[in-house]
Amino acid sequence: MSIPGVSKKINTAAGMGGAVIGVITISSLICSLIYDFILTPLDLTYLNTIVFILVIAALVQFVEMFLKKTSPALYEALGVYLPLITTNCAVLGIALTNVQNGYNLIESVVAGFGTAVGFTIAIVIMAGIRERIEFNDIPENFRGMPIVLLTAGLMAIAFFGFSGIL
Amino acid sequence: MTGIIIAAAVVGCVGLVLGLFLGFMGKKFAVEVDQKEIDIRAELPGNNCGGCGYAGCDALAKAIAAGEAEVGACPVGGEPVASKIAAIMGSEVGSSVKMTAFVKCAGDCEKAKDNYKYTGVEECTVMPFVPNGGAKACTYGCMGYGSCVKACPFDAIHIVNGIAVVDREKCKACGKCVATCPRHLIELIPYDAKYAVNCASKDKGKDVMAACQTGCIGCMLCTKQCEAGAITVENNVAHIDYKKCTGCGKCAEKCPKKIIHVTHA
Numbered sequence A: 001m002s003i004p005g006v007s008k009k010i011n012t013a014a015g016m017g018g019a020v021i022g023v024i025t026i027s028s029l030i031c032s033l034i035y036d037f038i039l040t041p042l043d044l045t046y047l048n049t050i051v052f053i054l055v056i057a058a059l060v061q062f063v064e065m066f067l068k069k070t071s072p073a074l075y076e077a078l079g080v081y082l083p084l085i086t087t088n089c090a091v092l093g094i095a096l097t098n099v100q101n102g103y104n105l106i107e108s109v110v111a112g113f114g115t116a117v118g119f120t121i122a123i124v125i126m127a128g129i130r131e132r133i134e135f136n137d138i139p140e141n142f143r144g145m146p147i148v149l150l151t152a153g154l155m156a157i158a159f160f161g162f163s164g165i166l
Numbered sequence B: 001m002t003g004i005i006i007a008a009a010v011v012g013c014v015g016l017v018l019g020l021f022l023g024f025m026g027k028k029f030a031v032e033v034d035q036k037e038i039d040i041r042a043e044l045p046g047n048n049c050g051g052c053g054y055a056g057c058d059a060l061a062k063a064i065a066a067g068e069a070e071v072g073a074c075p076v077g078g079e080p081v082a083s084k085i086a087a088i089m090g091s092e093v094g095s096s097v098k099m100t101a102f103v104k105c106a107g108d109c110e111k112a113k114d115n116y117k118y119t120g121v122e123e124c125t126v127m128p129f130v131p132n133g134g135a136k137a138c139t140y141g142c143m144g145y146g147s148c149v150k151a152c153p154f155d156a157i158h159i160v161n162g163i164a165v166v167d168r169e170k171c172k173a174c175g176k177c178v179a180t181c182p183r184h185l186i187e188l189i190p191y192d193a194k195y196a197v198n199c200a201s202k203d204k205g206k207d208v209m210a211a212c213q214t215g216c217i218g219c220m221l222c223t224k225q226c227e228a229g230a231i232t233v234e235n236n237v238a239h240i241d242y243k244k245c246t247g248c249g250k251c252a253e254k255c256p257k258k259i260i261h262v263t264h265a
Helices: A010-039 A045-070 A072-081 A083-087 A089-100 A105-133 A145-160 B002-028 B035-043 B057-065 B078-089 B124-129 B147-151 B176-180 B205-211 B221-225 B250-254
Strands: B099-103 B157-160 B163-166 B186-190 B231-234 B237-240
Touching (some): A010 A045, A010 A072, A010 A105, A045 A072, A045 A083, A045 A089, A072 A083, A083 A089, A089 A105, B035 B078, B057 B078, B099 B163, B147 B176
Antiparallel strands (some): B157 B163
16 A cells, blocks of 8 residues: 555655554564463463454554654655554554564564564665656556556565575 | 563553653654744745745745744745734834836837748747747747746746736735846836836837837936936846835936836736
């Protein structure tokens, strides 16, 4: 969602990346805490998805307040995509992966942070490519969103090439 | 059954804690928004045209609320908006003269000569890259490719017979066309102005006459007529200072080329 949405300018993309890093790292921490110390002892692990969503939604609200106060320009630039971090699959995804893989607290935070940094790298590269694409002579049918989705697809293939190497 | 109650209690507690946290942080990170700013923003037209010189209506509302801009700073809203904003700010409306855009060229298809036939991109802004700066013999006049028409957010400027003409009723004097015209032909003049010089050619009189039937030749007859000293000739073209102009019309009478008048669309 946010990949095509805010990847028009590198600065905005980096701001989005920063916000996502903050949200994912903190949500990994809190989710891991809640899972280990509340849900597991009470045998309520099946509640993980709903509780995690709750945590993430609250965190995104907090990040929104924080940015509005500290960086109104970035807040304006991110616009509707800032609250939409809530629905960013990566955020919930990493919280669930953490508990699925049985990571402890520190492992969860590191995994969350790493995922978020990966997201940031991807969106910043995307923004860089899109800034260049602006000047290209693209066939009319591909202008706008289609070329962005194609770019995303090609990038995904390129990143896929790395999996297994590292 | 107890399982359900415990589950509900856990989710409820988590929600409660997060809610309290958010409420607390909301207080702590509250952004003070001036009520005046919100009211002023509601009065502004909301076109975000940038005619006031600020980034948009939000930015102007902020500046007015902070006292950095005048209450009548919005050229689009004009008097009605200015008085409403003045009421919000509790100050009197300054004298804001209604302005309108004016294209300083009357060299339409009949009056101005073309050097050649141009069939390229119809965009004024590419003309500097075309031989002799475009087909028109006069290198100062309106080229009529309508970059200003595209720039106008109010549909107030149109190409009529090869030159741009402003519809004074629709014009909000936002200044978009002024900034767009690559030949700097468009000027903001008072809406009430009866006289304006319809030429911007800095060429000498002879060259002007060779290129166009209706150009200012810089003869200075108008300056000699003007009792208020409002009209001056600089770089071979006359210019009226509207702060001094009394609208007597003597310059227009004497002008041998009859180019001092306001064309109505």
